[in-house]
Amino acid sequence: MDNRLDSGALDAALHLLDRQVTDKDGLLVCKVDDLEVSFYADGSPPAVTRILTGAAALVPRMSSRTGHLLRERWTSLGIQYADRDVPLAIDLHLVGHVGSDIRLKVGRDGLLDRQPPATEGTTLRRMGELLGMRVSSGHPELRGVLLDVRLESTADRFVFRHLVVGPGRPGSLLGYDRGDFNGPWLVAAAVKRMHRHVRLASCAAIEEADIDWDRGVIRLDGDTAVGPAAFDA
Amino acid sequence: MGGRVRLIAAVVAVLLLGGCGVRSGAAESESGWRTEVDQTLGTAVSSLGTTMLLLENQADGHLTGNYVVVAVRDTLRTLNTEAQAFESLQPPASEAAANRRAVEALGRAVTALNAASTAASAGDRRAGRDALRDVRRAYAALQDLRDRLTEAAR
């Protein structure tokens, strides 16, 4: 399978989340349970900076946004551990290939360590928190929730380019929005019908303060550049 | 806390509903009893028929001893489970006589299978022949009883 890093553009939910991570010898390491998202105080666009894995990354994705019941139970199982809620992390500069798996440039022995704290001027969030958030905007075509984030790969991070916004749930596009495959007819037609209002919103101007993390709402300006999602490219 | 109360209420409701499905001491309805008797006699016919085939074919030298021992034991176990469940039922008053006849016939079937099982385990040819005769008789009697009960239901 082709390396997504070469083509530059990739989708967070479609191409990264829940994929298998393998090491340089092809041995299996873990799954991409979540992605670390950095927001920068200097105004540069947010970016995916690390792969997160382990129960501390997976359990919150199972929990509902407001409930956190599962996450609290998970933490209470090992209340004495300070890092119970801190997931394991893999730096993106170790990733050599993004295809049907995420292939690393190093061996797996002793690879995974806890996610380091944020550096000065950055705020760390997770992709799992972001996906599924309601999008509130003055723009008439933007309706529904954040289904996916279109990224561009640079040297050591994947920078946010567009938000894929539409009704439904994250992952329900099943890759049909790429427009390069179309079968079987029944499934493709159903997905397209369900997602006929899907739009790409530019996230050049998005900041951490635009997002209400507790209520799960992303506020976008009314003058955000909006384009169609390419179903039939 | 509201969520927890609701959860407990739901669990209690499910348990209660489940409890209603458990068989109580009350008498079966007529149609319920008919279904039960038909199924139980069917199992008995099936077990006796299997044993008949087993003993006949063993006599012809078609089957190995070990296989017959286990196979007859299987049929006996199947019939025993079913017969015990049936005997613990309380029949409707109108069917008391029919129920007694069914229970008696089942008892004879179990006896015949017991004899067959013993004969098979001991490898006793003569006892096997006698057992086969009894099994055949019980098979015919049960078929007959089942037909009559089905007939009466119509």
Added chain:
Amino acid sequence: MKRLLALALGILTAIGGFVDIGDMVVNAQVGARFDLSLGLVVAVGVLGICVFAEMSGRVAVCSKRATFDLVRERLGPRVGLLNLVASLIVTALTFVAEIGGVALALALVSSVNDLLIIPLVGLLVWLVLWRAKFSLMENVLGLLGLALVVFAVALWKLGPDWSELGHQLATADKPADETWTTYAYYSVALFGAAMTPYEVFFFSSGGVEEGWTEKDLGTMRANVFVGFPLGGLLSLAIAGCASVALGPLAIDVASLSQVALPVGIALGKIGLAVALLGFVAATFGAACETGLSTGYALAQYFGFQWGKYVRPGEATRFHVVLVVATFLAVGVLMTGVDPILVTEASVVGSAVALPLTYFPILVVANDIDYMGAHRNGLLANFLGTIYLVLVFVAAVAAIPLLVITGMGA
């Protein structure tokens, strides 16, 4: 010549490995009660597993990802977890049933009580899972499973009215003393017995285990499209035997011994011995496959190393799962539960759990990103869509039918 031999070997193992305890029990039950009037359902089920296995095999070849990897990628962690739990329950039930089946078959040979044999069988299964080479395990057990061909010979020897059998096969009618609801229930059970999810987990993971490449696509297709239907014919032969030998005496199949009885009647002691050998091999093979499948599903969901293509020391969690699964299965059987009952529950459960596995594979088999030039063609998509509908209908109908008919009583 060597390639041809490999091809023949693959097909033979596919035939021998196709039948497991679910197929044997349900087909014999249905044959004794419905004659071959449900034969069409078997055919539909077998074609279904062909379509499904070919797709997931092709996906495994092209993407190097086995089925449960894709289940999580396409359904996400939540629905994926739901699928994992459902599939694990069904696969574990099948695992229990297969180990119990091996013990029952050995009990028929030795007349030792099966409860005494179960721990030994569990130990043997675990040793094979831990130590034996993957291809050796598959080939030996698959070839021994071919002994079940004796059912076809027995059917021929019993000399049924072939035109009558053919008529029953071709038409969807039921015997007068059965209701349409029991007919529907057994249709779902047969469908579930033919299309068990574990077969697909095992088949696709096996493709990764054996390192299939695009050159092996032809071999894989031959195995599926020749081997599986011939295996399906064995299922039909079992049903036919039960129909001819047991049906006239109004016998209901409730034990494994009754499944073998027609062969003894037709072919005598040697035939019986071959049939019992076939039982042991088929159930033992399926026990290994289901045992591995529990490990495959868990490992592929959580991302830890799985497989027998690496040393056990490199896939320690996977092997721990196998040990625990075997231990649990033996523990369940030691309670004295009837393996035949477990089998019946597992085939209905299969029908319920299937859509969540089938759907993501159908989507990914179309995805050019994973498949490149080998994505689904028109025919594969046509059949795939028909089965998508069938699989959903069977899943929705399974539980209500189970309740209404009281497990087909």
